[in-house]
Amino acid sequence: MICEVKTRRAVPFQTPMGSLPPARTARLRRLAGRWLTERWIARYGRPPTGGVRLDLIGIVLPGRGAPVVEHVRGIG
Numbered sequence: 724m725i726c727e728v729k730t731r732r733a734v735p736f737q738t739p740m741g742s743l744p745p746a747r748t749a750r751l752r753r754l755a756g757r758w759l760t761e762r763w764i765a766r767y768g769r770p771p772t773g774g775v776r777l778d779l780i781g782i783v784l785p786g787r788g789a790p791v792v793e794h795v796r797g798i799g
Contacts, residue, residue: 724778725755725776725777726777727747727779727780729743729779730784731782731783740779740793743798748798752777755775778796780794
């Protein structure tokens, strides 16, 4: 699993989940492919069982109280 983490202060117009444009998702996919080829497959000789998943974790920091965390599995 490869995970992107975005943190934002609580504002009404943008959430962490809305701050990941398609170009960034495409870049993460390319980087994941390079990591698989250069690190994982070079070391183990095969792709990981089950493949690789890209996840996004969004953290909102409110003015008061505990942070709110959202985990989205399998983006892009």
